[in-house]
Amino acid sequence: MRGAHVAIRALSHTYRRSDGPVLRDMDFEIHQGEVVALLGRSGCGKSTLLHMMAGLTHPSEGEVVINGRGVRAPSPRWVMMFQAPSLYPWMTVAQNAALGLRFSRKTNEIATRVPEVLDLVDLAAFAERNAQDLSGGQQQRVALARSLATRPEMLLLDEPFSALDAFTRRSLQQDVREIARRLGLTMVLVTHDVSEAVLMADRVLVLDANPGRVAHDVTITLKEDARRAGSDAFQEEQARLMQLYTDVAHGDATTPLG
Numbered sequence: 001m002r003g004a005h006v007a008i009r010a011l012s013h014t015y016r017r018s019d020g021p022v023l024r025d026m027d028f029e030i031h032q033g034e035v036v037a038l039l040g041r042s043g044c045g046k047s048t049l050l051h052m053m054a055g056l057t058h059p060s061e062g063e064v065v066i067n068g069r070g071v072r073a074p075s076p077r078w079v080m081m082f083q084a085p086s087l088y089p090w091m092t093v094a095q096n097a098a099l100g101l102r103f104s105r106k107t108n109e110i111a112t113r114v115p116e117v118l119d120l121v122d123l124a125a126f127a128e129r130n131a132q133d134l135s136g137g138q139q140q141r142v143a144l145a146r147s148l149a150t151r152p153e154m155l156l157l158d159e160p161f162s163a164l165d166a167f168t169r170r171s172l173q174q175d176v177r178e179i180a181r182r183l184g185l186t187m188v189l190v191t192h193d194v195s196e197a198v199l200m201a202d203r204v205l206v207l208d209a210n211p212g213r214v215a216h217d218v219t220i221t222l223k224e225d226a227r228r229a230g231s232d233a234f235q236e237e238q239a240r241l242m243q244l245y246t247d248v249a250h251g252d253a254t255t256p257l258g
């Protein structure tokens with residue numbers, strides 16, 4: 001198992017130019033190999049929290065601890081994926097997938113790792129194509145391959161599927177969950193899509209806003225085949241989560257847990 005363990009300790013954050021705290025008194029853990037969705041309405045602080053896990057933003061109070069050490073800076077061991085795949089359009093798929101290895105000065109590993117990750121994301125046949133000739137979904141697969149090539153312990157996803165059509169989005173959601181599980185990666189996903197959270201996550205943290213706090217910590221107990229089929233169990237889990245999410249969004253949440 002190579003997934004990261006994450007502990008959020010007494011974390012609060014106030015931006016210099018904001019009136020009050022964006023996040024307050026957050027305390028929770030993410031276990032090795034767990035897939036956790038941060039679900040909340042726009043502006044509740046999901047991206048801020050994710051950026052802190054990535055070491056891109058520092059909390060004004062408290063800390064993010066990964067594998068027992070406080071996070072001070074970005075690392076190839078925990079990588080972020082965004083809505084835009086940000087590829088170099090004139091480079092081939094294989095060259096784009098190799099960029100993370102180049103930046104971390106592991107060029108001697110490109111020849112073995114790039115074919116390995118392109119295979120994982122189902123793009124082996126596209127290795128020599130230019131990135132600009134691919135569809136949006138395929139470009140996100142290249143970005144995923146680039147992230148996986150450095151063998152991270154954790155993937156941090158900031159709504160990476162929201163620009164894709166429904167069919168492409170669904171197949172990427174399923175594939176990314178499967179890949180993360182196969183590799184034993186910890187994964188944290190920011191979303192405001194309840195069905196995405198149910199489909200992908202083992203656990204969903206429903207966030208309250210103003211300030212952002214964990215209002216509900218929900219375990220998704222669906223078996224893998226039920227996640228795929230849009231089964232009755234999936235619909236029930238989705239309805240249960242939607243109710244909690246709606247209550248929180250309308251300010252009817254019970255005592256916050258965070």
Ligand SMILES: Nc1ncnc2c1ncn2[C@@H]1O[C@H](COP(=O)(O)OP(=O)(O)OP(=O)(O)O)[C@@H](O)[C@H]1O
Pocket residue numbers: 015016017018022040041042043044045046047048049192
């Ligand atoms: N650099 C900044 N300076 C000041 N305020 C900021 C900054 N970045 C974000 N904010 C504010 O912090 C709050 C939380 O923003 P954040 O992007 O984390 O929310 P979010 O839940 O990810 O939203 P969305 O779903 O719309 O992406 C918002 O009110 C936003 O305006």
